[in-house]
Amino acid sequence: MNVDAPLGDFGDVLFYSALAVYVLAMLLHAVEHGLLRRAEPATAAVPAAVPAGVAAGADDSGATAVVPDDPALADEPAGPAGPVGRPPRPASERFGRMGVSLTVLGAALHLSMLVVRGFAADRPPWGNMYEFVAAVTLVGVLAWLVVLFRRPELRRLGVFVLLPVIVLMMLGGTVLYTQTAPVVPALHSYWLAIHVTAAVISSGILLFAGVASVLYLLRSVHDANGRMAWTAKLPEATVLDRVAYRATAVAFPIWTFAVIAGAIWAEAAWGRYWGWDPKETTAFIAWVIYAGYLHARSTAGWRGRKAAAVNVVGFLVMVFNLFFVNLVVTGLHSYAGVG
Amino acid sequence: MTQTLRTPPDEAPEPPAPRRWGRDLLALARNTWRGLTSMRTALILLFLLALAALPGAFIPQRGPSPQAVQDYFAAHPTLAPLLDKIGIFDLFATPWFSAVYLLLFISLVGCLVPRTWEQIRGLRARTVAVPRNLSRLPHHAAGTDDRDPDEVLSAARRRLRGWKVDVREEPGGVRTISAEKGALREVGNVVFHMSLLALLVGIAVGKLFGYEGDVIVMADGSEFCNSGILAYDTFRPGLRVDGTNLDPFCLDVDRFDAQYRPDGAPQSFEASVRYSDAQQIRTGAAPTPATIQVNDPLRFDGERVYLLDHGYAPQFTVTFPDGEQRTQAIQWEPVDPSTFLSQGATKFDRPSVTTDAERRRTQLAITGLFAPTSSGGGVVTSTYPALTNPEVAADVYRGDLGLDSGKGQSIFGIDQSMVDQGRLVRVARQNLTPGQTITLDDGTRVRFDDVKQWVRLQVSHDPAQDAVLVAAIALLVGITLSLTIKRRRFWVRVTPGPRSPSTTDGRTVSGGEGSSVELGGLARTDQAGYGEEFDRLRTDLLGAGRRQTPTRQDAPGDHGGTG
Numbered sequence: 001m002n003v004d005a006p007l008g009d010f011g012d013v014l015f016y017s018a019l020a021v022y023v024l025a026m027l028l029h030a031v032e033h034g035l036l037r038r039a040e041p042a043t044a045a046v047p048a049a050v051p052a053g054v055a056a057g058a059d060d061s062g063a064t065a066v067v068p069d070d071p072a073l074a075d076e077p078a079g080p081a082g083p084v085g086r087p088p089r090p091a092s093e094r095f096g097r098m099g100v101s102l103t104v105l106g107a108a109l110h111l112s113m114l115v116v117r118g119f120a121a122d123r124p125p126w127g128n129m130y131e132f133v134a135a136v137t138l139v140g141v142l143a144w145l146v147v148l149f150r151r152p153e154l155r156r157l158g159v160f161v162l163l164p165v166i167v168l169m170m171l172g173g174t175v176l177y178t179q180t181a182p183v184v185p186a187l188h189s190y191w192l193a194i195h196v197t198a199a200v201i202s203s204g205i206l207l208f209a210g211v212a213s214v215l216y217l218l219r220s221v222h223d224a225n226g227r228m229a230w231t232a233k234l235p236e237a238t239v240l241d242r243v244a245y246r247a248t249a250v251a252f253p254i255w256t257f258a259v260i261a262g263a264i265w266a267e268a269a270w271g272r273y274w275g276w277d278p279k280e281t282t283a284f285i286a287w288v289i290y291a292g293y294l295h296a297r298s299t300a301g302w303r304g305r306k307a308a309a310v311n312v313v314g315f316l317v318m319v320f321n322l323f324f325v326n327l328v329v330t331g332l333h334s335y336a337g338v339g
Numbered sequence: 340m341t342q343t344l345r346t347p348p349d350e351a352p353e354p355p356a357p358r359r360w361g362r363d364l365l366a367l368a369r370n371t372w373r374g375l376t377s378m379r380t381a382l383i384l385l386f387l388l389a390l391a392a393l394p395g396a397f398i399p400q401r402g403p404s405p406q407a408v409q410d411y412f413a414a415h416p417t418l419a420p421l422l423d424k425i426g427i428f429d430l431f432a433t434p435w436f437s438a439v440y441l442l443l444f445i446s447l448v449g450c451l452v453p454r455t456w457e458q459i460r461g462l463r464a465r466t467v468a469v470p471r472n473l474s475r476l477p478h479h480a481a482g483t484d485d486r487d488p489d490e491v492l493s494a495a496r497r498r499l500r501g502w503k504v505d506v507r508e509e510p511g512g513v514r515t516i517s518a519e520k521g522a523l524r525e526v527g528n529v530v531f532h533m534s535l536l537a538l539l540v541g542i543a544v545g546k547l548f549g550y551e552g553d554v555i556v557m558a559d560g561s562e563f564c565n566s567g568i569l570a571y572d573t574f575r576p577g578l579r580v581d582g583t584n585l586d587p588f589c590l591d592v593d594r595f596d597a598q599y600r601p602d603g604a605p606q607s608f609e610a611s612v613r614y615s616d617a618q619q620i621r622t623g624a625a626p627t628p629a630t631i632q633v634n635d636p637l638r639f640d641g642e643r644v645y646l647l648d649h650g651y652a653p654q655f656t657v658t659f660p661d662g663e664q665r666t667q668a669i670q671w672e673p674v675d676p677s678t679f680l681s682q683g684a685t686k687f688d689r690p691s692v693t694t695d696a697e698r699r700r701t702q703l704a705i706t707g708l709f710a711p712t713s714s715g716g717g718v719v720t721s722t723y724p725a726l727t728n729p730e731v732a733a734d735v736y737r738g739d740l741g742l743d744s745g746k747g748q749s750i751f752g753i754d755q756s757m758v759d760q761g762r763l764v765r766v767a768r769q770n771l772t773p774g775q776t777i778t779l780d781d782g783t784r785v786r787f788d789d790v791k792q793w794v795r796l797q798v799s800h801d802p803a804q805d806a807v808l809v810a811a812i813a814l815l816v817g818i819t820l821s822l823t824i825k826r827r828r829f830w831v832r833v834t835p836g837p838r839s840p841s842t843t844d845g846r847t848v849s850g851g852e853g854s855s856v857e858l859g860g861l862a863r864t865d866q867a868g869y870g871e872e873f874d875r876l877r878t879d880l881l882g883a884g885r886r887q888t889p890t891r892q893d894a895p896g897d898h899g900g901t902g
């Protein structure tokens with residue numbers, strides 16, 4: 001097992017390029033968001049029971065199922081639209097589309113960074129926290145692109161999805177940065193690859209779900225009392241809620257699998273499948289909280305804001321698991337090799 | 340909510356009746372049970388479980404990290420004993436933690452039994468009849484067809500293969516199909532919760548009847564036998580294990596091989612062993628050779644043997660002035676895991692000594708540091724973990740080792756108080772490479788012969804482990820089904836109607852003049868994508884050659900969120 005250090009350094013270059021491209025993409029989405037016309041003030045006055053977007057005109061889902069580009073939120077009048085031909089694209093849309101293109105470019109760089117790191121270290125590229133964070137954020141971005149592909153009208157969430165990705169990547173590139181290196185024998189196991197891969201995929205999707213739930217909370221507070229006017233530009237609350245739920249519903253079985261694969265690995269490596277190591281404990285807590293979220297969403301009196309809050313707490317526990325438990329608490333999992 | 344959560348309906352006010360204790364008690368029990376098994380209670384218990392486990396993420400636990408607990412006590416001398424009183428350091432064994440999960444699982448049983456029962460009945464029940472007004476459903480389409488209702492109906496049935504289908508008739512020759520799909524979702528849900536239950540039972544059985552023990556064995560052909568607690572250095576029995584009835588087996592450790600990278604990072608560890616299970620021991624058959632590696636324990640007959648740790652054991656031969664010789668190699672403990680600089684104490688009794696008093700003057704101990712790859716020079720340090728240039732910085736002590744004092748002492752050191760009292764005196768200090776000898780003032784010769792390796796093995800026994808794995812897999816399958824399958828309904832209503840005037844192919848349709856067809860669809864769960872499936876069904880059933888009237892597409896929000 002040989003480490004190719006120059007190749008690893010090239011990976012770092014790709015990492016920072018991806019990061020820079022994401023920052024640009026986020027800025028473009030921010031401009032897009034800024035240019036969006038606010039929903040009618042009437043929206044806020046509508047009783048919460050009526051979906052705000054529907055009341056305000058074909059704000060969202062209803063119309064967008066047919067017209068992907070959501071004209072109700074155009075920033076400017078359709079211009080001197082002639083009697084024939086499509087009205088010119090509103091500026092917000094042009095910025096949004098550029099943002100998406102850059103996000104795709106960033107994801108491509110991001111992916112190549114992981115591939116390069118993998119070749120440099122001759123192992124799956126998630127053997128330390130830097131690489132883990134890089135992989136999780138990539139999955140988060142990919143999850144976002146998949147959602148975008150299926151529901152283009154959600155594009156204006158771009159700023160909010162990219163923001164945590166960028167923050168995590170910056171932390172990953174500084175605090176958690178690690179040179180390319182092989183892993184210790186306890187980590188030579190294909191169960192490691194399986195376990196960590198599943199953890200990466202589920203964490204990335206849960207990252208997206210967490211963002212959607214935060215936005216849902218903001219938007220539904222706005223719907224209830226009209227505060228935080230900017231959130232009126234977000235997609236309708238029910239849409240955010242559903243996106244968050246679907247992402248969690250996809251991620252939960254994967255997370256369950258990650259925990260089980262971890263237990264199988266622990267059984268082979270440490271002599272027991274479960275030992276309440278701090279990392280295991282926190283993974284369990286997160287799992288229970290997400291189970292709680294899924295329950296809450298189908299329990300009268302809990303669905304809606306309470307459930308969304310639970311989802312956010314679940315994601316905070318995941319982040320806590322990554323940072324606090326790896327860096328501060330010592331346990332068997334402290335191989336993270338930060339330094 | 341179409342598939343409701345069975346929160347108990349509020350108790351209807353009981354008719355005034357003569358109060359009887361028995362009845363009150365019964366009502367109380369029933370209410371308690373209903374409360375405990377309600378979804379809301381389950382939810383709160385789930386959060387309580389997460390909360391109860393939380394300290395385990397911050398505060399070291401005796402089980403996995405006893406050393407960290409000691410450090411914690413040292414760092415927080417006032418707080419730690421208080422936390423200890425409420426069991427924080429053994430969190431997962433405390434009564435209050437157990438109480439939470441036991442309640443949760445009672446609640447789960449209470450929830451599961453009726454659900455399972457309902458499902459079994461549901462399997463035989465017919466599908467829901469076609470709603471009167473299909474156009475009010477979130478997915479709806481209508482059209483006409485040249486064929487007569489029977490043909491349309493059988494075509495639709497063919498198309499709906501794989502769905503649970505019921506055909507009904509309505510007045511006026513109207514025929515309907517109600518179809519359902521995705522019952523597996525509910526099955527998955529019940530399988531998931533059942534497996535959770537099984538998982539807990541499996542874990543409990545393991546905790547009761549399993550055990551774990553550690554033992555250090557020299558990797559020079561030495562043997563370990565699973566004969567009882569005393570065979571182990573440490574032994575952690577399950578609650579119903581007293582150590583008297585362990586499955587007999589023996590294990591000889593022949594070799595230990597470690598490989599390191601040039602920078603000293605470990606690459607692979609492997610112990611070569613031979614084991615005899617109960618039958619081989621009984622019949623005297625030859626033992627089975629095997630290897631144990633990190634991540635790859637030896638498994639046989641429900642036993643697992645792990646390679647946890649390894650180290651060096653310098654071997655010394657002491658030749659006493661009267662010519663008697665004693666040879667010993669015991670484990671020294673690594674003090675630096677990256678270079679395997681080790682420390683220890685190899686202790687000798689002088690043979691041919693008869694009285695205790697004399698024994699206490701003549702005991703010998705060789706202590707100091709051992710380097711597998713010595714840096715050379717006066718002060719011995721180690722630069723590499725493998726055995727390339729071994730050297731011992733030996734201190735030889737003579738006198739009373741204090742072994743008879745009844746006080747336990749570390750096998751890795753001597754009793755410093757004996758030295759302080761002058762009853763144990765250092766008589767030599769010298770660095771030795773293999774083959775070198777120190778001669779003491781009384782003519783005793785201490786020779787550093789060679790280095791052996793030792794391994795620390797863990798024997799684990801858990802009769803329920805396989806069951807736990809099976810439960811975990813079932814759980815995973817269950818939750819995947821439950822979260823990915825959509826439950827959906829599809830209805831067809833075929834009304835005998837006028838033949839569509841646009842059809843001019845002159846085909847004779849026996850006994851009828853065409854039909855009008857109406858379709859409706861409803862997704863019963865939160866899942867997206869039913870719209871597309873509905874579209875495909877519509878195209879197939881109302882497609883080519885048939886006339887469609889404008890239809891309604893996905894309702895806003897796709898009718899999700901009704902669970």
Ligand code: HEM
Nearest residue numbers: 291294295298376377378381443446447450528821822902
């Ligand atoms: C350790 C405890 C539990 C865990 C981890 C757990 C986990 C889950 C999960 C992940 C789901 C989501 C499946 C889905 O949405 O289809 C679910 C659904 C459900 N659970 Fe639990 N559960 C637990 C205990 C209970 C208990 C005690 C009850 C009884 C009150 C219960 C009743 C239900 C019901 C009725 C559903 C279906 C909800 C729906 O159809 O949307 N669960 N459970």
